[in-house]
Structures are given as C-alpha cells and as structure tokens.
Amino acid sequence: MSAEKIPVWFITGCSTGFGRELAKRVLSRGWRAVITARDVQQVATLAQDAPDRAMALDVTDDAAIASAVKAAVDKFGAIDVLVNNAGYGYQSAVEEGVEEEIRAQFDTNVFGLFALTRAVLPLMRAQRQGYVINITSVAGLVGFPSSGYYAASKHSVEGWSDALQAECAPLGIKVTCVEPGPFRTDWAGRYLCQTPSTLADYADTAAARMKTTAANSGKQAGDPVRAADAMLDLILHGRPPRHLVLGAWGFETVTGKLRERLDEMAAWRDVSLGADYPQ
Numbered sequence: 001m002s003a004e005k006i007p008v009w010f011i012t013g014c015s016t017g018f019g020r021e022l023a024k025r026v027l028s029r030g031w032r033a034v035i036t037a038r039d040v041q042q043v044a045t046l047a048q049d050a051p052d053r054a055m056a057l058d059v060t061d062d063a064a065i066a067s068a069v070k071a072a073v074d075k076f077g078a079i080d081v082l083v084n085n086a087g088y089g090y091q092s093a094v095e096e097g098v099e100e101e102i103r104a105q106f107d108t109n110v111f112g113l114f115a116l117t118r119a120v121l122p123l124m125r126a127q128r129q130g131y132v133i134n135i136t137s138v139a140g141l142v143g144f145p146s147s148g149y150y151a152a153s154k155h156s157v158e159g160w161s162d163a164l165q166a167e168c169a170p171l172g173i174k175v176t177c178v179e180p181g182p183f184r185t186d187w188a189g190r191y192l193c194q195t196p197s198t199l200a201d202y203a204d205t206a207a208a209r210m211k212t213t214a215a216n217s218g219k220q221a222g223d224p225v226r227a228a229d230a231m232l233d234l235i236l237h238g239r240p241p242r243h244l245v246l247g248a249w250g251f252e253t254v255t256g257k258l259r260e261r262l263d264e265m266a267a268w269r270d271v272s273l274g275a276d277y278p279q
Contacts, residue, residue: 007235008076009033010069012059012116013086015042017185018135021228022083027053029232034072034079036086059086059112069119078127081235082120084113085135087153089187091213092195093206094148101193102149109153114160121168129172131235134161136177138250141243142257146197146206146213165242176240178231181250183222192217222247 009026013019015037023035023046036057037043047054052075057068072079087109090101117132124130139147140154158177165175186192192214197207227246234240245251265272 005080007031007080008072008078009081009083010036010072010079010120011083011085012036012057013135014046015039016191017085017187018180018183018224018227018231019083019085020046021224022085022231025225025228025232032076034068034075036068038086057086059116060107062115065112065116065119069116069123073123079120079123080127080129081131081133082117082124083133083135083231084116084157086112087135088191088193089147089150090193090195091146091150091206091210092148093146093197093199093202096195096197096199096202096206097149098195101195105149105153105193106156109150110156113157117164121173124168124173125171127172130168131174131176131240132161132164132168133231133234134175134177136161136179138179138181138245138247138254140177140179141245141254144209145202146194146209161242174240175242176234177243178227179243179245179250179254180227181222181245181247181253182216182220183224183227183247184218184220185224221249 009031011019011023011026011033014023014035020043023033023043026033027046034053034055035043035046036055038056038058040054040056043054055068055071056064058064069079088105090105092098092101113134134157136154136157137150139151140158143151161175161177168175194210197203197210230244230246234244245254
C-alpha cells in the first residue's frame with residue numbers, strides 16, 4: 001500500500017489487548033478506521049471524536065458481519081486493511097476437552113474469521129488492492145501441552161491463509177499472519193477458558209502448563225504497544241512477510257521447531273521418495 005494513501009482499517013476484537021492498542025495507534029495517525037467489539041461500549045472511548053467508527057460485532061453472527069461491513073463501506077467507501085484479531089484461548093488436555101468449548105473456540109477463532117474475510121474480499125477484489133492481517137499465534141505453528149484445540153484453531157487459519165495468499169496475490173491483496181508469543185494482554189487472564197485436568201497422567205504436561213499460563217499473566221515479556229507498531233509498519237512495506245512472529249521467545253521457539261522439522265524430514269528422505277511409483 002502506498003504511503004500517500006490514507007487507508008481504511010477494519011479491526012475486530014478491539015476491547016482489549018492487540019486490537020485495542022492497534023486501534024489507538026491507527027486513530028492517532030489520523031487514519032480512518034472501523035473499530036469493533038462484541039460490546040460496543042468497550043470501544044466507545046476509543047472513538048470519542050468519531051463515535052460512528054465504533055461498531056458492535058460478534059464475528060460468529062453472519063447478519064452482524066454483513067451489517068458492519070456495509071456500515072464501513074457506507075462511511076468510507078472502502079476497506080483497505082482487515083485485521084482479524086477477535087479470538088480467545090481455550091486450554092485443556094486433548095483427552096479432557098469439552099465438545100461445547102471446542103466448538104465455541106472454532107466458531108470464533110476460525111469460522112468467524114473465515115466469514116468476515118469472505119464478506120470483505122469482494123471489496124478488495126474490486127479495488128484491486130487490500131491487506132488481510134490475521135492474528136494467529138506461535139501456537140499456529142507449534143503445539144503445546146494444554147493448547148491442542150487452541151493450536152488447532154490457529155493452525156487452521158495458517159493453512160487457510162496460505163491458500164488465501166495464493167488466490168489473492170494476483171489481485172493485489174496481501175496476506176500476513178501475525179504470530180505473537182506471550183504478551184501482556186488478557187489472553188491468559190480474564191478471557192482465558194480452561195477445563196482443569198483431573199487425570200494424574202497429565203499432571204506434568206497439560207495441567208502443569210495451565211498453571212504456568214495463569215501464573216504468568218501480566219508478567220509476559222511481550223509489549224502489546226510495540227506489537228501494534230510492528231503491525232502498522234507492515235502496511236507500508238512493499239513486500240510484507242507471510243509470517244511475522246512477535247517476541248523473542250516466540251521467534252526462538254518457532255525457528256527452533258522449524259529446524260527440528262527440517263532435520264527430521266531430511267533423515268526420512270529416502271522413505272519419503274520411496275513412496276512414489278518407480279521411474
């Protein structure tokens with residue numbers, strides 16, 4: 001996106017954390033933005049000078065998505081940057097996951113994100129430019145004990161984003177997944193949903209990590225304000241990355257896991273190649 005254009009942003013999940021800090025940064029630059037949350041009162045203070053920019057949006061409600069996108073276009077005539085930030089964490093041992101909680105996680109983190117993006121893509125195609133930023137997680141690239149279902153939701157968005165980029169790059173639409181590690185947001189605080197483990201076999205894995213996650217809330221190394229600044233810089237870059245891992249712990253964890261996977265694949269190369277029909 002050119003530096004001369006004043007972009008129109010559409011950001012979900014702005015009540016706290018990354019969404020809130022990003023919305024504040026966007027508005028402080030004088031850029032146009034629609035800032036959304038399930039409870040519009042939680043974002044009203046962000047848009048005191050332009051209250052019509054704050055909108056209620058539950059990304060699991062198709063009618064609400066259609067209404068919010070229409071309102072954004074009626075107001076600004078375009079959506080240049082879609083930030084799919086709405087989402088939350090759910091922790092449990094895989095075996096002890098609760099079906100209702102798992103499906104609710106996917107409705108917000110996955111299916112809501114898919115639906116909103118589908119609603120915005122026709123506008124970006126017509127403009128022949130746009131940018132979709134999906135806030136996933138280090139857990140979108142690496143699975144951890146107690147985060148199997150959360151990781152599954154974020155892995156889903158990562159794979160889908162690969163396809164989205166392949167389809168939309170020729171149309172001038174860019175795609176980046178932002179993959180934060182531990183940051184001082186409410187992800188591990190009041191918005192974290194947990195199903196406590198009651199099985200002794202998981203005491204040292206899933207149960208231990210759930211305790212650590214809760215105990216570290218508010219002490220994480222990641223700064224949401226610096227993360228928001230990094231996302232702002234993305235849209236001005238001529239060739240933004242498909243992946244942007246945020247935080248030192250996240251960077252070391254992801255790059256270490258990728259090296260480990262490559263080494264493992266190389267060690268099994270002969271078996272892999274041997275699965276083809278003989279030449």
